[in-house]
Amino acid sequence: MPEEHKPAETGPKYWVGLLVGLAVGGGLFWTTMKILVAMR
Amino acid sequence: MSQDVSRRSFMRGASLGVMAGYFGAAGLASTALYRQVLPPEKLDQTDIGELKGLRIKVVSETSWYDNNVFLNDVKGAGGLLVNQYTIPWSVEGVKAGYKGSNLGGFATYIEAELLDGSIKRILLDTGWNPEWMEKRFIEEGVAEKLAKNQIDYWVMSHEHIDHFFGVEAVTKYNPGQDVYIPKGWYPEGYDLLKGKAFPKANVKNDHPHTGKVTVLDSSKVNKMFPGFALLTFDVPIILRVFGEQAMVFNVKDKGLVLVTGCCHMGIITYMETVRKKIKGGEKIYAVQGGLHISPFEDWDPQYDDLIFAFNKYGVQKIGANHCTGFITVEKMIAAKLPVVKGTARSMSKRDIYLGNGDELAIA
Numbered sequence: 001m002p003e004e005h006k007p008a009e010t011g012p013k014y015w016v017g018l019l020v021g022l023a024v025g026g027g028l029f030w031t032t033m034k035i036l037v038a039m040r
Numbered sequence: 041m042s043q044d045v046s047r048r049s050f051m052r053g054a055s056l057g058v059m060a061g062y063f064g065a066a067g068l069a070s071t072a073l074y075r076q077v078l079p080p081e082k083l084d085q086t087d088i089g090e091l092k093g094l095r096i097k098v099v100s101e102t103s104w105y106d107n108n109v110f111l112n113d114v115k116g117a118g119g120l121l122v123n124q125y126t127i128p129w130s131v132e133g134v135k136a137g138y139k140g141s142n143l144g145g146f147a148t149y150i151e152a153e154l155l156d157g158s159i160k161r162i163l164l165d166t167g168w169n170p171e172w173m174e175k176r177f178i179e180e181g182v183a184e185k186l187a188k189n190q191i192d193y194w195v196m197s198h199e200h201i202d203h204f205f206g207v208e209a210v211t212k213y214n215p216g217q218d219v220y221i222p223k224g225w226y227p228e229g230y231d232l233l234k235g236k237a238f239p240k241a242n243v244k245n246d247h248p249h250t251g252k253v254t255v256l257d258s259s260k261v262n263k264m265f266p267g268f269a270l271l272t273f274d275v276p277i278i279l280r281v282f283g284e285q286a287m288v289f290n291v292k293d294k295g296l297v298l299v300t301g302c303c304h305m306g307i308i309t310y311m312e313t314v315r316k317k318i319k320g321g322e323k324i325y326a327v328q329g330g331l332h333i334s335p336f337e338d339w340d341p342q343y344d345d346l347i348f349a350f351n352k353y354g355v356q357k358i359g360a361n362h363c364t365g366f367i368t369v370e371k372m373i374a375a376k377l378p379v380v381k382g383t384a385r386s387m388s389k390r391d392i393y394l395g396n397g398d399e400l401a402i403a
Contacts, residue, residue, distance in 0.1 A: 013046045
């Protein structure tokens with residue numbers, strides 16, 4: 001199998017990405033809600 | 041090449057993380073942390089003062105005697121949006137009616153005892169059939185009080201036939217009585233007050249009103265005397281009527297007592313407005329009058345929500361009648377709500393709710 005088609009491994013970078021994503025996703029929702037509530 | 045793999049691995053984790061973070065935050069925001077997202081509601085409540093006691097006497101809750109005759113009158117005229125002053129209402133040949141007329145009417149007499157012991161007397165609405173209403177006003181002693189100028193003023197809940205067309209039964213005894221009406225009346229309403237007849241609708245007023253007419257609007261809580269306020273609702277109503285007002289009393293050591301004519305704004309809107317606008321509105325002690333849930337004895341499952349709503353406000357006495365509908369009251373009783381029973385006299389059909397001549401006393 002060529003290198004570029006190999007599935008990404010769940011190594012340390014994966015977990016770092018997951019944590020960053022959780023923070024970004026949670027923050028995105030929280031900020032949107034606060035803006036919507038403030039606009040009521 | 042291994043750097044590419046690491047970047048792909050990071051992006052894979054990050055994309056999953058963004059989704060999980062977003063939906064996880066939504067889950068938390070709607071449950072455990074909802075107070076952080078939605079701050080507590082700020083209530084703009086008005087203190088209306090307190091009363092020592094209250095007596096609410098049902099003069100007449102019988103709108104009309106035969107639902108089918110009433111509905112045929114409306115249908116024959118073109119439907120529920122037709123101007124009520126142009127509908128030929130059935131005034132003869134109705135077997136179940138009063139002297140053959142299908143017209144009844146709604147009126148309630150209220151005595152409020154202030155903290156200093158003085159008494160305020162109010163009449164809510166004038167009914168429909170003047171002959172029937174005069175009989176009831178005489179039987180309940182209201183006619184005598186009107187004639188002796190002992191009633192402080194009269195309040196019109198709204199302009200509907202069965203609440204207003206009997207106006208001459210009141211003005212006959214006291215044409216100079218001051219009246220409070222909700223904003224939104226049509227010119228015909230003012231004309232009828234002043235003595236104009238509407239022959240097509242079989243309504244007239246041979247005793248023109250000469251008292252002061254005060255129009256109240258929905259912009260504020262209208263404080264009338266300590267312990268009593270009127271709330272006005274901008275609501276379009278069938279038969280081309282607009283606006284309704286309802287009463288709020290505050291009885292010391294008991295709580296708020298809501299007295300309504302027909303409640304076209306909806307009982308939840310009424311109780312919710314009281315909760316938001318009147319001090320102590322989180323807990324309503326009693327509700328009395330027409331609640332407009334099943335006036336034609338029909339039922340829709342969504343009306344069940346209206347029955348359940350009473351518990352939310354902690355209502356301890358329900359003196360319903362008139363347009364509430366018997367089927368609604370049966371469901372209230374089945375739901376173990378505190379419905380006050382009546383005596384089924386003076387042409388009120390059943391004793392499951394407060395009927396003509398029955399009284400709700402709160403002290």
